[in-house]
Amino acid sequence: MPNRPLSVGVFSPSVLLRVARSVGLLQEHGVDVTEVEVESAPDQFRDLLNGTLDAAFTSPDNVIAYRFTPDNPLGRTGDARIMAALDRGLGLGVYARPGVTAAAQLRGTTVGVDAPGSGYAFGLYAVLESLGLRPPGSGRPDYAVRPLGGTPRRLAALLDGQCTATVLGAGAELRAQDAGAVRLAGLVEVCGRYLGTVLTAVGAHGVRAARPLAEALGTTARLIVRGELDAAVLRESRAALGLTAEQAARHAARLRDPDEGLVPDGTVDRRALRTVLALRMRHCPRDRSLATALEPERGLLEPRSR
Structure with missing residues (x-):
């Protein structure tokens, strides 16, 4: 040992x-x-x-x-x-807070990430771009980004209304969905393996x-x-x-x-x-x-x- x-x-x-x-x-x-x-x-x-x-x-x-x-x-x-x-990825995807039923509702709102220049944030940008939303750095972004830290903090922030969407996986997405959050899309289906x-x-x-x-x-x-x-x-x-x-x-x-x-x-x-x-x-x-x-x-x- x-x-x-x-x-x-x-x-x-x-x-x-x-x-x-x-x-x-x-x-x-x-x-x-x-x-x-x-x-x-x-x-x-x-x-x-x-x-x-x-x-x-x-x-x-x-x-x-x-x-x-x-x-x-x-x-x-x-x-x-x-x-x-x-x-x-273990179900890694973008989940919107309860009440949001479409990506278009994220325009003008704030989404949560671990850190803006990190991998899960890049995945979130790709997913939302596939749904028609311009990412940060595009000149005219459709949403703002707020750093919230690790998965447990992002899950809590999503359900508390501190952000309109975030990236979740590894079991946190199950709790979010059962609390009424909506899965907009997964990273694997948008980005590939x-x-x-x-x-x-x-x-x-x-x-x-x-x-x-x-x-x-x-x-x-x-x-x-x-x-x-x-x-x-x-x-x-x-x-x-x-x-x-x-x-x-x-x-x-x-x-x-x-x-x-x-x-x-x-x-x-x-x-x-x-x-x-x-x-x-x-x-x-x-x-x-x-x-x-x-x-x-x-x-x-x-x-x-x-």
């Missing part, structure tokens, strides 16, 4: 991680984990780069931004690497420390997709995400979905990662260095992920 638990930054509780712990797969791989909830991507990567966090569950776009793009919110970059793919969450660590030392976690998560995901851990998934979905029994069953089905669910072996789908990168390049066209971000010599992907 490690001398201390790995500190892993998450935006919301991870069912995958908790199932791995509950069925003994973390222990089997010699790893102990402490989940640390973070409010936003800048907070998460500040702690990663400073060494306060050992690893993180995050959007691959965040890893790209804090590895390659100096004008990220922190104004600094580091040796952030994608160690494993965790999921393909998508990579929602990855495991990241910084530098050689961080990668070595987190590698057993990547292996444990890959094994857990494979068993979940096979339907071999359904009882644990239902239990941990209810406990971690506050879902009802019916919502937990829907979330379990989502985890097994081949288009939006867990990645059974942790291997990064290059096509899905290109979707994420293309969204960033579309909204950050001046950063030409991103064109080669996926080349092996750039170091974004750990070898097991290629």
Whole structure:
């Protein structure tokens, strides 16, 4: 066992991680984990780069931004690497508050994002543009953007009326829909194959420390997709995400979905990662260095992920 638990930054509780712990797969791989909830991507990567966090569950776009793009919110970059793919979005889509029935009703309103220059925000812009709304930076945007932080905060803001729409997934979308929110469109249906969450660590030392976690998560995901851990998934979905029994069953089905669910072996789908990168390049066209971000010599992907 490690001398201390790995500190892993998450935006919301991870069912995958908790199932791995509950069925003994973390222990089997010699790893102990402490989940640390973070409010936003800048907070998460500040702690990663400073060494306060050992690893993180995050959007691959965040890893790209804090590895390659100096004008990220922190104004600094580091040796952030994608160690494993965790999921393909888990229902990630744009959801409008109760009472909004069409995208046209978002004109002149405020939508919520984690941070305006982040991957989920880019996905939101793409979805709303597909529905006829001009995004920020277009000269005449149809809506304003408000940074709200991680998924739990965006869900609360949507239901409290602090924003008219936001991006939700990973179980939060089920709670939103059952509270009357309307799903406008999903990222996968608009953008194509998508990579929602990855495991990241910084530098050689961080990668070595987190590698057993990547292996444990890959094994857990494979068993979940096979339907071999359904009882644990239902239990941990209810406990971690506050879902009802019916919502937990829907979330379990989502985890097994081949288009939006867990990645059974942790291997990064290059096509899905290109979707994420293309969204960033579309909204950050001046950063030409991103064109080669996926080349092996750039170091974004750990070898097991290629």
